[in-house]
Amino acid sequence: MRKTLMLASAFALLATTLSAVAATDEKLASQAHVKMPEAREIALKTFPGKIVKEELEKEKGGSGLRYSFDIAANGVTREIGVDAKDGKVLENSIDNGKD
Structure with a gap:
C-alpha cells in the first residue's frame, strides 16, 4: 500500500x-516569429544531417530566444542555433555534449 x-x-x-x-x-x-519547421530548414541548410535533439530556449545572443539543434552527420555532431525572431544563425559549433 x-x-x-x-x-x-x-x-x-x-x-x-x-x-x-x-x-x-x-x-x-x-x-517566436520563426516557427520550428522553418528553423529546422535553416539549421539543416547550415549543416546537413540528422537532427538528434531540438529545443526552443531563452539564451544570450541575438534576440534572446533561439532554437537549438544538435545535428549529426559523418560521425560529427554540431550544435546549430537559430534566432527565433529573425531566423539568423547564431551558432554553428561542434557539440560539446554538455546539454
Missing part, C-alpha cells in the same frame, strides 16, 4: 512538472 501511495505521488509530481514545462514551451513558442 505504501509503495502504491509513493508511486501515485511520484506520478502526480511528474505530471505537474510536465504540465509546467509544456506551458513554458507554449509561452516561448508564442514569442
Whole structure:
C-alpha cells in the first residue's frame, strides 16, 4: 500500500512538472516569429544531417530566444542555433555534449 501511495505521488509530481514545462514551451513558442519547421530548414541548410535533439530556449545572443539543434552527420555532431525572431544563425559549433 505504501509503495502504491509513493508511486501515485511520484506520478502526480511528474505530471505537474510536465504540465509546467509544456506551458513554458507554449509561452516561448508564442514569442517566436520563426516557427520550428522553418528553423529546422535553416539549421539543416547550415549543416546537413540528422537532427538528434531540438529545443526552443531563452539564451544570450541575438534576440534572446533561439532554437537549438544538435545535428549529426559523418560521425560529427554540431550544435546549430537559430534566432527565433529573425531566423539568423547564431551558432554553428561542434557539440560539446554538455546539454
